[in-house]
Amino acid sequence: MTEKVALIGSGNWGSAVAKIVGGNVQKFDHFQNEVKMWVFEEQVDGQNLTEIINTKHENVKYLPGIKLPENIVACPDLIKTCEDATMLVFVVPHQFVASVCKQLKGKISPKCKAISLIKGVDVEENDNGFRLITDMIQDSLGIRACMLSGANIATEVAEERFCETTIGYRNREDGELFEAIFHTPTFRVNIVEDVVGVELCGALKNIIAIGGGLVDGLKLGDNTKAAIIRIGLYEMRKFAKMFYADVKDETFFESCGVADLVTTCAGGRNRKVAEAHVTTGKSFDQLEKEMLGGQKLQGTSTAKDMYGILSKKGLCKEFPLMTTIYRICYEDLPPIRIVEDI
Ligand SMILES: NC(=O)c1ccc[n+]([C@@H]2O[C@H](COP(=O)([O-])OP(=O)(O)OC[C@H]3O[C@@H](n4cnc5c(N)ncnc54)[C@H](O)[C@@H]3O)[C@@H](O)[C@H]2O)c1
Numbered sequence: 001m002t003e004k005v006a007l008i009g010s011g012n013w014g015s016a017v018a019k020i021v022g023g024n025v026q027k028f029d030h031f032q033n034e035v036k037m038w039v040f041e042e043q044v045d046g047q048n049l050t051e052i053i054n055t056k057h058e059n060v061k062y063l064p065g066i067k068l069p070e071n072i073v074a075c076p077d078l079i080k081t082c083e084d085a086t087m088l089v090f091v092v093p094h095q096f097v098a099s100v101c102k103q104l105k106g107k108i109s110p111k112c113k114a115i116s117l118i119k120g121v122d123v124e125e126n127d128n129g130f131r132l133i134t135d136m137i138q139d140s141l142g143i144r145a146c147m148l149s150g151a152n153i154a155t156e157v158a159e160e161r162f163c164e165t166t167i168g169y170r171n172r173e174d175g176e177l178f179e180a181i182f183h184t185p186t187f188r189v190n191i192v193e194d195v196v197g198v199e200l201c202g203a204l205k206n207i208i209a210i211g212g213g214l215v216d217g218l219k220l221g222d223n224t225k226a227a228i229i230r231i232g233l234y235e236m237r238k239f240a241k242m243f244y245a246d247v248k249d250e251t252f253f254e255s256c257g258v259a260d261l262v263t264t265c266a267g268g269r270n271r272k273v274a275e276a277h278v279t280t281g282k283s284f285d286q287l288e289k290e291m292l293g294g295q296k297l298q299g300t301s302t303a304k305d306m307y308g309i310l311s312k313k314g315l316c317k318e319f320p321l322m323t324t325i326y327r328i329c330y331e332d333l334p335p336i337r338i339v340e341d342i
C-alpha cells in the first residue's frame, strides 16, 4: 500500500517542513507524490494565500524566500486536505488544535497515523490539569500519534543548515515511517520510544525561552543565560517526571531537550519578543502583533497554562523559574525578578 501524506498547517514551521516532506516523498515508491497542505486562508496583497503558494511555490507571508516543491498543493479546505491521507502531520500553533480535531472527527480514515510537530499543551479539567496534544489527537480521532520536536528554527531548517531533531514513538513502525518523510542529510532525525518526554520538552522550553529573552533585554550576559538554561532544564525534567513517571532521562539529552533549549534561548521568536518587552516596556500581545507578522508566540500562553496547573496543585515554590516567568508576563513583575526570585 502506498502512503499519502497531508500537512495540517502552513505557518513558518509548517512551510519549512513542507519543503522537506515534499522532497522526501518523491524519493520512495511507497509514498504518493502529491502532498496537500491545509492553509488557514487569508488575503495577501489582495490574493488568496493558497493561490500564491500554488503558483509561486512559496509561502510569501510565513516563509518568504524559500521555494517549496511543486508537489506541495495548498488547500483552504481542511477536510479535503485530509480525507484521502494515511499520514497526517499536525503543525498548527497549539491554540488551534482543538478546533482542527473537532472538524476532522469522523472525516478521516481510521487507518491514518499522525505526528504532531506542535510545541504546547491543551488545558483540560482532568487530574493533570492539561492534556498532551498527541493525546488529544489520539483520543479525538482514534488514531496513533508520534511527536517530532528539536532544535529547529524554521528558517535555518528551510535554508538546509545542518541540525538534528527527535521523533518520539509508541509504535516503532510508525516512528520509522515518519522518519522516512522527515530525515535528510541536513535535518537528521533520531527516533526514541518516548512520545511524552519529547512532547513535554517542546512545550516547556517555550517558557524558558521567554526567560532567555528577559536576560538578554536586561543585558545580564552569557553566564546568566546559561544559568537560566540549566535551571530551565532541571524544572522541565522535574515537571515531566512528576506528571509522567515513564518519561526517560535520556530524552533530555536529545535534540528535543538540551539542544532545543540552547537554540530557542539564542535565536527563537519567544526570546526576541521577551527581550523587546524589557527594552520597550510594551506588552507581549502588542509585541507579538508588531514583531511577528502573523506568526504566533507560544511561550507566554504556555507559561500561563503551566502556572494554572502549578498554582492549583500548590507547586509554585517547586518551580520558581516557570512561576516567575509567568508573573513577569502576566502580573507586571519587574523583569529583574527573573534572577531575584529563583
Ligand atoms: N517557527 C519555528 O521555528 C518552529 C520550529 C519548531 C516548532 N514550531 C512549532 O510549530 C507550531 C506551528 O508554528 P508555526 O511557526 O508553523 O506557525 P506560525 O506562528 O508561523 O503561524 C501561525 C499560523 O497559524 C495560522 N492561523 C492563524 N489563525 C488560525 C486559526 N484560527 N486556525 C488555524 N490556523 C490559524 C496562520 O495562518 C499561520 O499559518 C507551533 O507549535 C510552534 O511552536 C515552530
Ligand SMILES: O=P(O)(O)OC[C@H](O)CO
Residues within 6 Å of the ligand: 119, 150, 151, 152, 153, 154, 209, 260, 263, 264, 267, 268, 269, 270, 271, 298
Ligand atoms: O521561535 P520560537 O521561540 O517559537 O522557537 C522555534 C523553535 O521551537 C526552536 O526549536
